[in-house]
Amino acid sequence: MDELRHLFRRAADHAADYRLSLPDRPVGVPVDQAALNKAFTGPLPDAPTPAEQVLAELVAAAEPGLVATAGPRYFGFVVGGALPAATAADMLAAGWDQIAFNAVTSPAAVAAETASGAWLKELLGIPATASAGFVTGGQAANTAGLAAARHQVLADAGWDVERRGLSGAPAVRVFAGAERHATIDRSLRLLGLGTDALRPVPAGPQGAIDPDALAAALREAGPGPTIVCLQAGNVNTGACDDLRRACDLVHRYGGWAHVDGAFGLWAAASPATRHLVDGLEAADSWACDGHKWLNLPYDTAFAFCARPDVHAAAMSYAAAYLVGSGGVPAGADLTAESSRRARGFAVWAGLRELGRDGVAALVERCCALARRFADGLTAAGFEVVNDVVLNQVLVGFGDDARTDRVVAAAQADGTCWVGGTTWRGRRLMRISVSNATTTEADVDRSVAAITRLAR
Incomplete structure (x- = not known):
């Protein structure tokens, strides 16, 4: 027992030392991937290795x-x-090693998900009666939401997709903005609807769906099973769809409105940005990440559905040996995983740590820091091409080749890490401000480094 306690403390010390080093260490530096791979490779030992030695070897290889x-x-x-x-x-969750399948395998895990799910819905303005599935990321959340949508729009057409599959089913039309996130397309592939079901709707100047174009597309399509994928937080610009008008249109034509709000849905948590997602409560399902703007550990995300019965019908299953199944939908009833880690403990702890005011302050601070980034780079003579409404900043440095060189130089420099993207046919630097520990000094230091490298 003393050896186990010592091992866990050593692991915690390594983790704490690493986290404390983050403000000063290079963010990302070029790595010799072959050498890194070699540090992890070698023959599998025949004999057992002491756990403390394994831990030391892992730290040395990974660092x-x-x-x-x-x-x-x-x-x-x-x-x-x-x-x-x-x-x-999350460290405790690993130590407790709970199976969050249902309240029989872990009563505590389900209780934590139930409580924190209620807090999340309250913060985001999602109806309290909605279901909340704890999943791995936006991909899984979008897939769960669209599975519920597929179930309902086909049920409305008299088709039981869970029993009969899609062969011979009425065709499902899926409308989505031209600048939707790629996970929407992947979810449609995974659900058997296919990307041919997609009917892209033109986007406005900042990448939000054009509601007039959506109205025209729905009118032209006429009656039939219809799903519309909306977006809170364009992945490049941060722009949000007009959710109130769009949801009204979708329901007028008998469709299902799904909102991909991986990071932008958190705008609802702050009075300063809530107007950007006005009307979100009118949707039928929502996807949202916790490991993005809420600053929870990877991998944490949420699939919400306004109709828990539909959510469970699309995702749950039962078997004679699964004791505890068939009650109020919870745990694995709302996700595609049966063997589930207990993500709810970290969610509960993070929300308790921040509180309502802390979540709002986090959103507002990141938005302010994004504007500071934009102001600093504009003052340095570079082009900010988007309206900075949330935490996303797009920057051009002249021609595409030069922009790519600046992005690569910034990544190699180590002061900060920024990504590259293509938006409206241009290569741009993409800056996302999402970390709770980022300060004005961090932004100023990063702007100075980018300016130095660009020049």
């Missing part, structure tokens, strides 16, 4: 290849760091 994604100057891919209480709770 050179770690990217400071949890640090204050990582601005790529809309990635947040993990809050202290949430990280500690």
